[in-house]
Amino acid sequence: xxxxxxxxxxxxxxxxxxxxxxxxxxxxxxxxxxxxxxxxxxxxxxxxxxxxxxxxxxxxxxxxxxxxxxxxxxxxxxxxxxxxxxxxxxxxxxxxxxxxxxxxxxxxxxxxxxxxxxxxxxxxxxxxxxxxxxxxxxxxxxxxxxxxxxxxxxxxxxxxxxxxxxxxxxxxxxxxxxxxxxxxxxxxxxxxxxxxxxxxxxxxxxxxxxxxxxxxxxxxxxxxxxxxxxxxxxxxxxxxxxxxxxxxxxxxxxxxxxxxxxxxxxxxxxxxxxxxxxxxxxxxxxxxxxxxxxxxxxx
Numbered sequence: 001x002x003x004x005x006x007x008x009x010x011x012x013x014x015x016x017x018x019x020x021x022x023x024x025x026x027x028x029x030x031x032x033x034x035x036x037x038x039x040x041x042x043x044x045x046x047x048x049x050x051x052x053x054x055x056x057x058x059x060x061x062x063x064x065x066x067x068x069x070x071x072x073x074x075x076x077x078x079x080x081x082x083x084x085x086x087x088x089x090x091x092x093x094x095x096x097x098x099x100x101x102x103x104x105x106x107x108x109x110x111x112x113x114x115x116x117x118x119x120x121x122x123x124x125x126x127x128x129x130x131x132x133x134x135x136x137x138x139x140x141x142x143x144x145x146x147x148x149x150x151x152x153x154x155x156x157x158x159x160x161x162x163x164x165x166x167x168x169x170x171x172x173x174x175x176x177x178x179x180x181x182x183x184x185x186x187x188x189x190x191x192x193x194x195x196x197x198x199x200x201x202x203x204x205x206x207x208x209x210x211x212x213x214x215x216x217x218x219x220x221x222x223x224x225x226x227x228x229x230x231x232x233x234x235x236x237x238x239x240x241x242x243x244x245x246x247x248x249x250x251x252x253x254x255x256x257x258x259x260x261x262x263x264x265x266x267x268x269x270x271x272x273x274x275x276x277x278x279x280x281x282x283x284x285x286x287x288x289x290x291x292x293x294x295x296x297x298x299x
Contacts, residue, residue, distance in 0.1 A: 047279050049272040056272055063276035073277060075251050076259040079166070083255070084234045087170045092226055094174065095181030100215065102182070103189045114186070118179040125176075129243035132172045133159065136244075162252035165245045169253055172240050177233065181226045188222045189215070224296045228289050235281050235288075256281055 047063055049056040067073055101107070102114055120128065136142050136158035143155040158168045192215075200210050216223070238257035241247055247254035247262075256277065263274035 043275045043278060046272055047275040049275075050270075051272060052268055052270065059272075063273050066273065067276065067280060072251060072254075073256075073259060073280075076254045076256045077280075079251075079253055080235060080237060080255050082166060083170060083173065083237060084231060087173050088227065088230045088234055090170075091174050091178050091181060091230055092223065095178045095226070096185050096219070096223070098178070099182045099185035099189055100211065102186060114182075117182055120176045120178075121180045123176070125239035126243055128176060129172065129240050132168065132175075132240075133244045136168045136171075159245055160249050162249055165249065165253045168244060169237075169240055172244060173234070173237070177230065181230065184222050184226055185219060188219055192218055220296065224292060227292055231288050231292070232285055235284055 046056070048058055048060060050059045050063060051057055098117060102110055102117075104110075107113075134140055138155050138157060138159075140158070142158065143152070146152045147155065156164055158164045196214055197210055200214060205213070236257050237255045238261065241253055241255045241258050242261070245253040247258050260274050260277050263270050263277065
């Protein structure tokens with residue numbers, strides 16, 4: 001047993017353990033700060049500047065005031081919110097419905113179906129977007145199949161018509177990301193004790209009532225999580241727009257992220273205003289996430 005000398009303190013073992021733990025995470029903290037937080041701060045400062053190329057100077061809130069009079073930005077926001085309002089509920093409901101079906105103990109080949117539905121999430125964004133572009137082309141397989149089935153008399157202009165172009169984008173996003181949400185719902189369903197459903201069946205509750213009185217309440221945290229992540233992903237929508245419709249026809253499918261890209265690299269470079277548009281997405285995400293938390297009623 002060590003005896004401390006007068007005036008000399010011996011470090012406690014707990015403090016040594018905490019110090020060791022910090023050494024394990026310090027590299028990750030430094031990397032995150034350098035590659036995430038520092039660029040975020042620099043982008044925020046950049047949003048208060050204006051000018052072409054590298055010739056930038058501070059102009060206060062002028063860029064943020066410009067947002068409300070920028071017709072292209074307002075069109076991009078309208079298009080993005082159309083995708084958000086239509087696609088996110090479809091994706092969440094469809095993912096939940098599929099997860100309930102795949103959670104059935106009596107279903108055969110469950111592993112195959114789970115893998116098949118999740119596979120779109122790991123495919124290349126560019127590759128699948130180009131495939132969708134050809135599938136929904138005027139002479140694509142979709143029009144060919146609908147014509148053969150006598151559902152349509154003439155090919156639909158999926159890519160060149162403003163309405164059908166939005167429909168194509170929504171179908172593409174839903175196909176890719178439904179399996180992502182399904183995995184979260186499925187993992188949560190497998191953690192629900194089956195005795196709860198057995199007790200409900202003994203009490204005479206139908207499958208429909210079990211779903212709305214047991215499944216949905218117990219999935220509430222996952223529903224909130226997937227709704228927020230889906231909202232964030234939709235507000236940042238870029239690859240599908242660029243590779244399928246290029247924002248057209250006109251600006252009918254342009255998203256906010258594509259507009260940021262155009263401001264930075266396609267038009268005369270205006271990095272200050274592009275940063276301002278980027279932070280408008282941040283503000284939208286904060287507001288919508290706050291609303292979703294309030295609607296869910298979770299602290």
